[in-house]
Amino acid sequence: MTDALERASWPIERVHEAMAALASRAGLAQDPLPHGIVVPSRARLVGRAVDRWLERVADVLRIDAESVDARYPETARMLASVAPAIVSIDEHEHRWLAVIRREGDRLRVLLPDDETRTFHIEEVRARVAGEFDALGDQLVDGLLESANVTARSGSRARRALRDRLVAHAHVRRAFMIRAHPSAPLRTLVRDARLVAPLVSLLLAHVLGSIALVLAWVALGSGVLGGRVDPGWLTAAALLALTRVPLRAAAATAQGRFAIRCARLLKQRLLWGALRIDRDAIRREGAGQLLARVLESEAVESLALDGGVASALALVELAVAAVVLALGGAYPLLAAMGVVIVVGAVAIGRFVRRRRAWIDARIGLTHDLVEHMVGHRTRLAQEPSDRWHEEEDVALGAAMSLARSSDAAELPLRVLSRAYLVLAIAALAHPFIVGASQTSLAVAVFGALLAQRALAALGSGVEQLARAAIGADRLAVLLRAGETRGAPGDPSLAIAPENVDGADVATLEVRGATLRYEGRLEPALQHATLRIAANDRILCVGPSGGGKSTLAQLLAAVRRPSAGLVLCHGLDTKTLGEDEWRRRVALVPQFHDNHVFAGTLGFNLLLGDRWPATGADLARAEEVCRALGLGSLIDRMPAGLMQQVGDSGWQLSHGERSRVFLARALLAQSARVLVLDESFGALDPETLEHCVHATLERAPAVMVIAHP
Numbered sequence: 001m002t003d004a005l006e007r008a009s010w011p012i013e014r015v016h017e018a019m020a021a022l023a024s025r026a027g028l029a030q031d032p033l034p035h036g037i038v039v040p041s042r043a044r045l046v047g048r049a050v051d052r053w054l055e056r057v058a059d060v061l062r063i064d065a066e067s068v069d070a071r072y073p074e075t076a077r078m079l080a081s082v083a084p085a086i087v088s089i090d091e092h093e094h095r096w097l098a099v100i101r102r103e104g105d106r107l108r109v110l111l112p113d114d115e116t117r118t119f120h121i122e123e124v125r126a127r128v129a130g131e132f133d134a135l136g137d138q139l140v141d142g143l144l145e146s147a148n149v150t151a152r153s154g155s156r157a158r159r160a161l162r163d164r165l166v167a168h169a170h171v172r173r174a175f176m177i178r179a180h181p182s183a184p185l186r187t188l189v190r191d192a193r194l195v196a197p198l199v200s201l202l203l204a205h206v207l208g209s210i211a212l213v214l215a216w217v218a219l220g221s222g223v224l225g226g227r228v229d230p231g232w233l234t235a236a237a238l239l240a241l242t243r244v245p246l247r248a249a250a251a252t253a254q255g256r257f258a259i260r261c262a263r264l265l266k267q268r269l270l271w272g273a274l275r276i277d278r279d280a281i282r283r284e285g286a287g288q289l290l291a292r293v294l295e296s297e298a299v300e301s302l303a304l305d306g307g308v309a310s311a312l313a314l315v316e317l318a319v320a321a322v323v324l325a326l327g328g329a330y331p332l333l334a335a336m337g338v339v340i341v342v343g344a345v346a347i348g349r350f351v352r353r354r355r356a357w358i359d360a361r362i363g364l365t366h367d368l369v370e371h372m373v374g375h376r377t378r379l380a381q382e383p384s385d386r387w388h389e390e391e392d393v394a395l396g397a398a399m400s401l402a403r404s405s406d407a408a409e410l411p412l413r414v415l416s417r418a419y420l421v422l423a424i425a426a427l428a429h430p431f432i433v434g435a436s437q438t439s440l441a442v443a444v445f446g447a448l449l450a451q452r453a454l455a456a457l458g459s460g461v462e463q464l465a466r467a468a469i470g471a472d473r474l475a476v477l478l479r480a481g482e483t484r485g486a487p488g489d490p491s492l493a494i495a496p497e498n499v500d501g502a503d504v505a506t507l508e509v510r511g512a513t514l515r516y517e518g519r520l521e522p523a524l525q526h527a528t529l530r531i532a533a534n535d536r537i538l539c540v541g542p543s544g545g546g547k548s549t550l551a552q553l554l555a556a557v558r559r560p561s562a563g564l565v566l567c568h569g570l571d572t573k574t575l576g577e578d579e580w581r582r583r584v585a586l587v588p589q590f591h592d593n594h595v596f597a598g599t600l601g602f603n604l605l606l607g608d609r610w611p612a613t614g615a616d617l618a619r620a621e622e623v624c625r626a627l628g629l630g631s632l633i634d635r636m637p638a639g640l641m642q643q644v645g646d647s648g649w650q651l652s653h654g655e656r657s658r659v660f661l662a663r664a665l666l667a668q669s670a671r672v673l674v675l676d677e678s679f680g681a682l683d684p685e686t687l688e689h690c691v692h693a694t695l696e697r698a699p700a701v702m703v704i705a706h707p
């Protein structure tokens with residue numbers, strides 16, 4: 001290792017400090033690093049434990065630390081684009097580099113003493129991918145020797161050959177530091193670098209408008225002077241020409257801005273989708289949710305197009321106002337004010353009516369989805385003459401709301417024309433009638449510019465209003481996107497594997513009570529339970545007795561209204577929700593579980609690691625065979641790589657329930673499995689196999705079943 005790089009790097013025991021410093025320099029950290037954070041020993045910080053440690057530290061700081069690695073030939077490109085990031089430069093010595101940013105072909109790096117310095121990207125690359133360089137050189141030498149060819153060391157040909165030969169090697173990891181999806185909007189906006197393209201867009205537009213005005217002035221002064229001067233004409237043509245590159249620059253900036261905004265919105269929605277209140281989801285139903293998702297598409301396109309169009313129209317309107325004021329055409333300016341006030345009133349009316357129509361439309365989408373989802377049940381159990389009851393009423397109401405919304409939209413579309421009429425009438429004002437030819441020309445030009453801007457503003461604001469209504473419908477998802485679970489103490493994420501002791505229960509419930517919202521009676525009252533390592537517990541009880549509620553408390557899916565739930569003696573706040581769920585694997589009831597559209601392997605290893613190694617897949621297959629799924633894997637043409645889920649290979653009820661069970665058995669970090677009626681769909685023989693396989697593999701298990 002070069003001395004300079006070595007001195008610039010951080011030991012693994014201080015990498016969390018490097019991460020916090022980088023995040024705070026970039027203005028991304030939402031919470032500080034707590035004092036006295038317990039750093040795990042170097043012996044424990046190996047393999048996946050390093051990832052867990054750094055991810056948990058990122059959780060505490062409330063930033064996103066995304067692990068990236070690169071294939072050998074792409075190392076330099078990866079290094080050039082990851083900042084701010086921490087980059088592993090020596091796996092054996094556990095040294096990391098804190099990269100602040102890229103500066104041309106150099107990387108600015110934060111040193112442990114808070115100083116900064118730069119390194120050439122190639123120098124860092126050679127360090128990061130050094131062992132593969134050496135391996136590649138060896139392979140190249142062997143190849144050249146066997147072909148009896150010589151090539152200069154460091155030549156392009158040698159490098160190209162080396163890149164080919166080691167192309168599939170993955171170089172060490174880096175962790176990109178980014179804003180957390182739940183961070184406040186201004187942090188996300190800063191992180192997404194939205195301001196720069198927006199400023200470029202507005203600037204290009206302002207300059208374009210000024211060029212247009214000047215071109216008119218150049219042309220007008222010649223024409224109004226009664227002579228067509230070639231000099232003035234050339235000036236006008238050149239000014240008009242400058243609008244071409246300015247337009248191109250504006251379009252590029254607009255595209256960049258739109259893409260970054262869309263990414264930000266999607267990221268927040270995806271984050272929110274997994275944090276939304278589960279009861280709220282259930283109450284809404286699939287149709288309402290789908291309708292909301294569809295609204296998100298509308299919000300994305302309308303907000304961006306409408307926002308940009310309105311901003312640009314405002315710029316143009318301001319230019320028109322300046323032109324009218326300079327030309328002394330105050331009546332035209334007043335007409336503009338009148339149209340804007342009337343437009344604002346019309347927008348208010350439009351928003352109210354449009355909102356009612358969108359609610360009705362969401363209702364119709366919901367009904368349609370319910371028809372499709374409940375199709376088989378209806379065919380089997382509902383008389384066909386009742387299938388379409390009351391649909392006409394709902395359709396009629398929705399159509400009348402649509403008509404009323406359309407009627408409210410009309411004024412917005414004609415307002416700019418109304419301005420033109422007002423402007424022409426205002427031209428008859430004595431002040432203007434008596435004005436010079438030049439003032440008249442300026443007034444006409446200003447009025448035309450204002451009319452164009454008002455038309456653009458009208459449609460822009462209309463789009464924005466639609467987007468705002470859509471955003472209202474998305475509020476539940478966006479609000480959920482602001483929440484996050486308790487991060488817990490990061491050092492607990494890499495506690496010794498053997499955390500189970502005789503004196504401390506793996507899971508413990510002490511006097512827990514849970515009352516569901518809107519229910520008088522608690523579903524669970526003063527529940528007490530202790531699960532120790534290797535315990536095998538059977539929980540039986542009447543339907544509706546609170547068994548699933550207890551399972552959800554144990555898995556920290558719900559919090560008790562009173563009492564305590566502890567895992568290895570720690571509450572969720574201390575342990576952190578992610579770490580809790582790593583230690584407690586819940587298999588929810590069949591109707592609450594899901595087979596994802598993906599490979600069978602992915603569905604099995606979802607709770608452990610994906611992408612999986614060969615060893616992981618072998619383990620998954622072994623568990624499947626122990627659960628009696630061997631013949632299914634043999635029947636599938638692609639085995640574990642077979643696509644399953646709604647659009648893939650259809651699994652039977654019993655096969656699905658065993659996939660759910662296998663998922664929990666494959667979660668290596670789980671200390672307790674909580675199985676909620678996981679064996680209910682199995683025939684006696686398969687049931688026996690599965691119980692045996694579970695008891696053989698589970699560290700501790702609680703099985704919920706009906707008596």
Ligand SMILES: Nc1ncnc2c1ncn2[C@@H]1O[C@H](COP(=O)(O)OP(=O)(O)OP(=O)(O)O)[C@@H](O)[C@H]1O
Pocket residue numbers: 279516517519523541542543544545546547548549550
């Ligand atoms: N999300 C919820 N919102 C409101 N009440 C709920 C909710 N989930 C369950 N309940 C109510 O809590 C009580 C206990 O439900 P729970 O599902 O825990 O019972 P269970 O013993 O698992 O029943 P089963 O054996 O039928 O699955 C029931 O009365 C149920 O109606």
